[in-house]
Amino acid sequence: MAEDFLIAASASLAAEKREWLRALEEERRASPHTLAAYERDLRQFFGFLTGYHGRPATVADLADLKAADLRAFLASRRRDGVEAKTLGRGLAAIRSFVRHLERRGLASSAGARSMRAPKQPKSLPRPLSVPDALAVSEEAGALAAEPWIAARNVAVLTLLYGCGLRISEALDLPGDALVDGEARSMAVTGKGDKTRLVPLLPAVHAAVADYRRLCPFALGAGEPLFRGARGGPLRPQIVQREMQRLRGALGLPPSATPHALRHSFATHLLAAGGDLRTIQDLLGHASLSTTQNYTAVDGGRLLQVYESAHPRARRA
Structure with a gap:
């Protein structure tokens, strides 16, 4: 020194x-x-x-x-x-x-x-790009040693990106969740015991059905849907570790975490023209300002929306 x-x-x-x-x-x-x-x-x-x-x-x-x-x-x-x-x-x-x-x-x-620590500025979430988010959900099982664990990893990460779930919400799903392959939505209980409806895409149904078919453990209503290698509840640390391995395999930045998939869900919906209030409901946020912090749309997209929608921005 x-x-x-x-x-x-x-x-x-x-x-x-x-x-x-x-x-x-x-x-x-x-x-x-x-x-x-x-x-x-x-x-x-x-x-x-x-x-x-x-x-x-x-x-x-x-x-x-x-x-x-x-x-x-x-x-x-x-x-x-x-x-x-x-x-x-x-x-x-x-x-x-x-x-x-x-x-x-x-x-x-x-x-x-x-002495209070200086107030830190809020850092914006860093979502994945659309290709990277799709690659994560599609390649999530590539590094697993057993087929059922590979299917489990794909199902969990597909839920995070496809439904905007928190990792705790995905891992709290009961064993009889998503048994109806025709269901268009699912009730999820999040923070503060607030229940919301999230959409169910065909890709989500397919991923969970594949996992359910291969899982060696009974998936009853009183048991967790997602299991660890020995049959106990799947822990968040395992999902985070699998995501870390995927980052290395796909060349993704350290900001590519399981929670970043939830950010990506919101950001990609907003970038495609989704309504901020609707996205707030889908995420289960009590405050719209929280949803705004969750989403990141490039300046070009915002300018495009402004020029096409604001009366004073329209040219004769």
Whole structure:
């Protein structure tokens, strides 16, 4: 680790910093990237304290650190153009170091704990492209060792993309779900025990029927529809792991997760002209703003809709 911040810290504070980093590396198994980032964050904080007090920072300066001190530090970093994500990481580093000092009887972490982390900007969901979403649902079984598990993987991921289900909603389906191959919709109970109707496409019926035919376990009304390799309820972690393997096989980005298929369901419907209120109902969102965050349509599509629909945008 670089030691160029020593001019901004006393020898005892520098020694505590080294011990803290050692503990993070050996006991917490922190990655080299995390260690480097935390060391840099702490060095910047020590530099701030040096300017604040007009002398090198000491252990005593952190003994009873106040929330006001941390707010002043974050404000100075924000003036330098540092983003909220980096500010949050810096605050986490300071809190970790102060807790280290507290365990050694050298400080109190009350002030650091009371400080709220900077509000993070909402990140937009990242849906898959239409070809990638189709490839996932079609190739989901390609890596499975047993035919019934391959069919299960295809059925689960087809439900996520074809019906916009949450992974928990798909895995909560009872064993007698989707037995009627002619059904056009299905009732799903989601968050807050709210029930909604979702459409059932032929591809969904076909995928579930194929899985039901091959599954070696009885799929009764009182049992879960989707099973793990030993017959117990299928766990979300297994679906996530299968999706990770598919990402590698299909060359998809890390953002291609099971939940991204639900984003893709909403985004592709909206891009094709679907009504936002209807998509809200299909997703089971209580708020339209939540649905808006779920969908991402390119600017060209939005401009096309505007120019074709808005009276003031129509040309004579």
